[in-house]
Amino acid sequence: MATVLEQGNISIHTENIFPIIKKWLYSDHEIFLRELISNGVDAISKLNMVSRSSEFTGEVGEPEISIAIDKEAKTLSITDNGIGMTADEVKKYINQVAFSSAEEFVTKFKDSSDENIIGHFGLGFYSSFMVSDQVEIDTLSYQEGATPVHWSCDGTTTFELSDSERTERGTTITLHLMEEEAEYLETNRIQQLIKTYCDFMPVPIKLDGEEANRKIAPWKQSPSSLTDEDYLELYRYLYPFQEDPLLWVHLNTDYPFVVNGILYFPKLKPDVDVTKGQIKLFCNQVFVSDNCEEIIPQFLLPLRGVVDSSDIPLNVSRSFLQNDRTVRRIADYIAKKVGDRLKELYRSDKAKYIECWQDLGTFVKFGSLNNDKFKQQIADFIIFRTTNQVSGDEPKVEVQAAEDDAWQSAEGENAAADAKGNLYTTLKEYLERNQEKHENRVFYATDEVSQATYIDLHKRQGLEVLFLDSFIDTHFVPFLEREYSDVKFSRVDSDLDNTLIDESGGDIVDPATNQTKGERVKELFEKALAKPKVTIRTDALKADDAQTAPPAIVLLPEEMRRMQEMMAMMQQQTAQFPEEHTLLVNTAHPLIQNLLDMSQGTIVQADGTASPTTAMANMICQHVYDLALMAQKGFDADGMKSFVERSNSLLTGLTKA
Numbered sequence: 001m002a003t004v005l006e007q008g009n010i011s012i013h014t015e016n017i018f019p020i021i022k023k024w025l026y027s028d029h030e031i032f033l034r035e036l037i038s039n040g041v042d043a044i045s046k047l048n049m050v051s052r053s054s055e056f057t058g059e060v061g062e063p064e065i066s067i068a069i070d071k072e073a074k075t076l077s078i079t080d081n082g083i084g085m086t087a088d089e090v091k092k093y094i095n096q097v098a099f100s101s102a103e104e105f106v107t108k109f110k111d112s113s114d115e116n117i118i119g120h121f122g123l124g125f126y127s128s129f130m131v132s133d134q135v136e137i138d139t140l141s142y143q144e145g146a147t148p149v150h151w152s153c154d155g156t157t158t159f160e161l162s163d164s165e166r167t168e169r170g171t172t173i174t175l176h177l178m179e180e181e182a183e184y185l186e187t188n189r190i191q192q193l194i195k196t197y198c199d200f201m202p203v204p205i206k207l208d209g210e211e212a213n214r215k216i217a218p219w220k221q222s223p224s225s226l227t228d229e230d231y232l233e234l235y236r237y238l239y240p241f242q243e244d245p246l247l248w249v250h251l252n253t254d255y256p257f258v259v260n261g262i263l264y265f266p267k268l269k270p271d272v273d274v275t276k277g278q279i280k281l282f283c284n285q286v287f288v289s290d291n292c293e294e295i296i297p298q299f300l301l302p303l304r305g306v307v308d309s310s311d312i313p314l315n316v317s318r319s320f321l322q323n324d325r326t327v328r329r330i331a332d333y334i335a336k337k338v339g340d341r342l343k344e345l346y347r348s349d350k351a352k353y354i355e356c357w358q359d360l361g362t363f364v365k366f367g368s369l370n371n372d373k374f375k376q377q378i379a380d381f382i383i384f385r386t387t388n389q390v391s392g393d394e395p396k397v398e399v400q401a402a403e404d405d406a407w408q409s410a411e412g413e414n415a416a417a418d419a420k421g422n423l424y425t426t427l428k429e430y431l432e433r434n435q436e437k438h439e440n441r442v443f444y445a446t447d448e449v450s451q452a453t454y455i456d457l458h459k460r461q462g463l464e465v466l467f468l469d470s471f472i473d474t475h476f477v478p479f480l481e482r483e484y485s486d487v488k489f490s491r492v493d494s495d496l497d498n499t500l501i502d503e504s505g506g507d508i509v510d511p512a513t514n515q516t517k518g519e520r521v522k523e524l525f526e527k528a529l530a531k532p533k534v535t536i537r538t539d540a541l542k543a544d545d546a547q548t549a550p551p552a553i554v555l556l557p558e559e560m561r562r563m564q565e566m567m568a569m570m571q572q573q574t575a576q577f578p579e580e581h582t583l584l585v586n587t588a589h590p591l592i593q594n595l596l597d598m599s600q601g602t603i604v605q606a607d608g609t610a611s612p613t614t615a616m617a618n619m620i621c622q623h624v625y626d627l628a629l630m631a632q633k634g635f636d637a638d639g640m641k642s643f644v645e646r647s648n649s650l651l652t653g654l655t656k657a
């Protein structure tokens with residue numbers, strides 16, 4: 001073991017460290033006002049504590065902090081009618097940097113009050129030297145027989161303590177502002193600082209005799225004492241000119257840490273940068289910062305509102321915060337409360353839940369992708385718009401008031417409708433409902449317009465389709481597949497389910513050609529299209545009336561399409577329509593039958609060119625293909641050009657006498 005040569009205390013040279021404290025302790029000069037007003041509020045809280053403990057029997061009076069500007073003398077003064085200081089206390093707490101009275105005080109009076117003390121580090125007062133050449137304190141303690149004290153310091157390590165003329169209990173701090181800090185002699189500037197930092201402090205702050213702060217912090221009140229209007233009013237005040245929020249969560253806990261706050265779910269605007277938090281961080285009603293990024297879990301950043309906690313260490317580096325155990329537990333607590341609120345809304349007012357789903361959905365999905373605990377908490381409350389219909393011509397479910405269960409469709413199934421009559425379901429309900437028809441298989445659509453033909457095809461055969469059509473769903477489908485590993489998710493335009501195919505007719509071999517109908521159609525299209533990358537598949541699609549199913553549809557194999565989408569996303573491009581795809585020709589459609597009949601009559605002419613009928617049949621094949629592409633929005637500019645040209649020549653051919 002090494003021998004200890006010497007032990008001792010590390011010393012600090014005040015002359016060297018003092019300029020650092022004054023200059024670098026806080027990044028913004030303007031926070032000096034927040035620190036001095038906080039000290040005033042603390043002094044008033046302390047007086048309340050003392051008076052409740054019966055140590056002080058005098059008149060407490062109306063608490064007040066007043067700010068006065070003297071432009072001529074270039075001074076700014078902050079006066080409170082709080083506890084004041086004796087000469088000894090000034091020596092103890094002011095002359096000793098980094099020595100706060102808070103701990104001593106709270107320990108001594110812990111039984112007599114629930115007041116919060118803001119300052120704890122014993123540094124805030126010295127921020128006044130960031131903007132002043134000289135600072136004076138004029139103070140009179142509440143203690144009986146106390147004499148008023150005057151303290152003055154010009155920013156060096158020497159001070160002066162003398163008697164004062166003061167007659168009223170409390171403290172006045174007078175700052176002699178530096179030349180370059182003259183902005184703090186402007187009433188507007190001070191007003192703005194009070195609004196920013198001290199608006200919700202519980203004591204009236206008077207500037208030029210007028211009260212300049214709101215005083216009431218609704219998040220510190222009990223939720224039962226607040227009306228919806230109170231919550232909305234606070235939101236409108238904090239975020240003016242914004243649409244009203246969808247709903248809110250009131251955070252309110254004292255143990256094992258103190259957190260109060262109100263978080264609002266805003267309507268998500270596409271132009272809002274969700275990586276930049278808009279939640280305001282407070283500590284004992286004092287505004288600290290406009291971003292809570294280190295404290296709030298990332299997926300909650302789109303939320304707005306207030307988080308107020310005296311347990312978040314504010315004077316440490318922000319990156320350190322993320323690793324702080326209490327901060328992590330606070331973050332978990334907030335996430336859980338948000339999940340609870342959604343769960344509660346889902347259970348108590350589904351109509352509203354659905355109404356908000358457009359915005360909530362993105363948020364919930366983002367949260368599920370990013371936070372495991374939240375995912376587990378919310379899993380059963382993720383809903384999807386569905387094609388599931390109320391049977392027959394019965395009217396669709398009306399959105400109902402909370403007391404009625406809007407989830408119940410006319411059929412008594414678990415689905416609910418929004419104001420437009422669109423029905424919603426959870427995945428669990430979908431799987432249960434469709435267990436017999438297609439167990440562990442989910443059909444989904446990502447674009448109601450371009451996939452309309454396919455959706456219709458599924459609907460007509462009684463197959464339920466879910467809409468996964470928001471931008472986040474590209475990531476959400478693979479996530480669902482991981483979560484429900486035994487369930488297969490197929491987009492409506494990928495491989496068709498067997499239930500959509502009519503196998504009753506069989507495909508009989510025609511003795512004349514020795515080919516089945518399917519084989520003949522395939523050959524016809526392969527020749528006409530001459531596109532080796534397009535696979536021709538033939539099937540008879542089920543339909544009540546053969547005309548209602550399309551003559552052909554384009555299918556994009558699920559895996560291949562996803563791969564392409566992913567590549568496009570990585571290259572930050574929009575996915576192109578894949579060259580490789582399948583054209584399913586519906587052999588049950590009369591048009592295809594006609595086409596086959598027509599092509600049978602074709603003969604190769606003596607000069608080797610195709611007869612007019614062959615040319616027409618080719619054109620129709622191409623046209624059928626283009627129509628299928630069109631239904632899929634799979635056209636490019638060249639495709640559109642040749643489609644128009646061909647349409648014109650087809651019509652010309654048809655109109656020829």
Ligand SMILES: Nc1ncnc2c1ncn2[C@@H]1O[C@H](COP(=O)(O)OP(=O)(O)OP(=O)(O)O)[C@@H](O)[C@H]1O
Binds near residue numbers: 094099101122123
């Ligand atoms: N207006 C005041 N009235 C009475 N006491 C005061 C006043 N201002 C400061 N003090 C005393 O001086 C001490 C040091 O104040 P300072 O602002 O430096 O630190 P703090 O408020 O304790 O902590 P923090 O650095 O977190 O603000 C306080 O703890 C308090 O005892």
